[in-house]
Amino acid sequence: MPYVGEKCGIAAYIGDNAVEKVYLSLIALQHRGQESAGIVAWKNERFIEYKTHGLVQNVLRYIGKEKDGASPAIGHVRYSTYGGSSRVFIQPVRAKYRDLELYLAHNGTIPNAYFYRGDLASYGVRTVFDLDSGILAGYLAYSIWEYGLREAINSIFERFKASYAFIALIDGGDVLAAKDPYGIRPLSIAISNENDIAISSESCAFNAIMGKDQFYRELLPKESILIEHSGKVKILSEGNKDSERICVFEYVYFARPDSVISGVNVYRARVHMGEILAEEELRRFKRPLADLVIPVPDSGRAAAKGFSSCLGIRMEEGLIKNRYLGRTFILPDDSLRKVSVRLKLSPIEDVVKGRKIYLVDDSLVRGNTMKEIVKMLFDAGAEEVHVRIASPPIRNPCYFGIDFPTHEELIAYRKSLEEIRDAIGATSLYYLSIEGLKKALGKEEVCSGCFTGIYPIEVTEHGEIKIPRYRKRR
Incomplete structure (x- = not known):
C-alpha cells in the first residue's frame, strides 16, 4: 500500500450540540475536500464515530440519537494528495497505545512521517501506518502515555517540522489543537458568549455556527492548546509569530473567500x-x-x-x-x-x-x-x-x-x-x-516553494526531510 499524505479541512466543537456544530463546520469547509468526511465524538466514556465517502451531507444518514449529549466532537473533510480513497484513510484517524486511545484530524502533509512507523509498530502502537496522519496520531498517543502531554507536544514539534494543523480528541474527552513550527496550514479558535469553543481550519466556519458574537483568533506557529472536557482552556506552548510561513496557495486558491488567514481577508x-x-x-x-x-x-x-x-x-x-x-x-x-x-x-x-x-x-x-x-x-x-x-x-x-x-x-x-x-x-x-x-x-515571509523552489525547511528532491530518528527511552 502506498504512503499517503493529504490536504484537508478540520473542525472541533466543545459545547452543546457538538456533533451538529461540527457537521455544520464541515459543510462550511467542504471546499477543502470532497472525497470523504468523518466526525468522532465523546459520550459516556466512549468514542462515537461517523465516517463516509463523498460529501459531508452523506454523514447525516449515520448520525442517530446517540449524538445527543455528546461533546466534544471533531471532524475532517479530505482529499488525498497521495494514494487512494480507501475507507481506512477516512479521518479522524484512530491510534492506540496501551490504555490510551485518541482520534486525530490532520490538515497538511508530513514528508518524514514514514521514518517513524517502524519504531512505533515495534512499540505496539496501533494506527494506520500507511497514512502520515496515522503515524502522527500514533506518535502522539505513544508520547502522551510515556512522557505526558507537554513533553509529547514538544517532541512532535521537534520531530515533525511540517506541515500540520491538527485536532486530537483524547480518551477522557480532552481536545488538543496545534500547528507546526512554521504555521504552514491555517487553524483558528473561537469562543462564544456561552463559552462554547470551536476550532476550524478557516474562520468561515465560525459565522455559520456561532454568528457574530464570538471571540476569535488564529493559532500561532508552534502553538498548542488543550481544551479539557470541563471546558477549561490551557495553553501548552505559546507559539511564535515570527516563524510563520503560511502557505501562499491558501490565498491564491484553496481557502474560502470570506475567511481570514494570518490576518488577511482572502x-x-x-x-x-x-x-x-x-x-x-x-x-x-x-x-x-x-x-x-x-x-x-x-x-x-x-x-x-x-x-x-x-x-x-x-x-x-x-x-x-x-x-x-x-x-x-x-x-x-x-x-x-x-x-x-x-x-x-x-x-x-x-x-x-x-x-x-x-x-x-x-x-x-x-x-x-x-x-x-x-x-x-x-x-x-x-x-x-x-x-x-x-x-x-x-x-x-x-x-x-x-x-x-x-x-x-x-x-x-x-x-x-x-x-x-x-x-x-x-x-x-x-x-x-x-x-x-x-x-x-x-x-514577504510565506511558503512560496511551489513558485520559487524555496521552502521553509530543506527538502530533498524526493520530498524528504532529514531529521534524527526517534528512539524509545529505556
Whole structure:
C-alpha cells in the first residue's frame, strides 16, 4: 500500500450540540475536500464515530440519537494528495497505545512521517501506518502515555517540522489543537458568549455556527492548546509569530473567500492580486489587448474583478458553471479532471462571440482545465483569448499538502512562457510576478516553494526531510 499524505479541512466543537456544530463546520469547509468526511465524538466514556465517502451531507444518514449529549466532537473533510480513497484513510484517524486511545484530524502533509512507523509498530502502537496522519496520531498517543502531554507536544514539534494543523480528541474527552513550527496550514479558535469553543481550519466556519458574537483568533506557529472536557482552556506552548510561513496557495486558491488567514481577508487579497496583475499588464503593453474580462468561475472571479476595475474594462460572466460538480483541481485522477471540465463549464456564445477576451484565473497548475476552456471560448466564436493568471508560474512540487507532488505534472515545469501558451492554445499568456503576489498579501515571509523552489525547511528532491530518528527511552 502506498504512503499517503493529504490536504484537508478540520473542525472541533466543545459545547452543546457538538456533533451538529461540527457537521455544520464541515459543510462550511467542504471546499477543502470532497472525497470523504468523518466526525468522532465523546459520550459516556466512549468514542462515537461517523465516517463516509463523498460529501459531508452523506454523514447525516449515520448520525442517530446517540449524538445527543455528546461533546466534544471533531471532524475532517479530505482529499488525498497521495494514494487512494480507501475507507481506512477516512479521518479522524484512530491510534492506540496501551490504555490510551485518541482520534486525530490532520490538515497538511508530513514528508518524514514514514521514518517513524517502524519504531512505533515495534512499540505496539496501533494506527494506520500507511497514512502520515496515522503515524502522527500514533506518535502522539505513544508520547502522551510515556512522557505526558507537554513533553509529547514538544517532541512532535521537534520531530515533525511540517506541515500540520491538527485536532486530537483524547480518551477522557480532552481536545488538543496545534500547528507546526512554521504555521504552514491555517487553524483558528473561537469562543462564544456561552463559552462554547470551536476550532476550524478557516474562520468561515465560525459565522455559520456561532454568528457574530464570538471571540476569535488564529493559532500561532508552534502553538498548542488543550481544551479539557470541563471546558477549561490551557495553553501548552505559546507559539511564535515570527516563524510563520503560511502557505501562499491558501490565498491564491484553496481557502474560502470570506475567511481570514494570518490576518488577511482572502477575498480582498485575491482582488488585490487582480489589480496588481493589471498594473503589470499596463507596464508591459501600455494599453489593454482585449475588450472584455471573463473570470474562470468561481476561483478566478475575485482576481478578475480587480483586473477589470484597474484596466477600466467591463467584466462579464462568459462561462456558466454546473454547481453540482466538485472542484476539478481536487479530483483524485487526471482523466476525471479532463472529462469534468466540459461538464462543469459552458460558454455563453452571445457574450464571447466576436470578442477579444481577457480570461482571468487564480492559478495554472496542470493546464488541463485551461486548455479546454480556451478551446471552448474559441469554439463559441471568441476572436482572441488572452489568458492572465493572478499568481506566478507553478514550477515546483508542494511537499506540504497541496495536490501537485511531482515536477512532471506541472505545466510550467521546464517550459518557457511561449511553450505554456502554445500548450493551452491561448493568444497570449502572462502571470502575476512573485513580487506582485507578495505585495497583494502584504507579506514577504510565506511558503512560496511551489513558485520559487524555496521552502521553509530543506527538502530533498524526493520530498524528504532529514531529521534524527526517534528512539524509545529505556
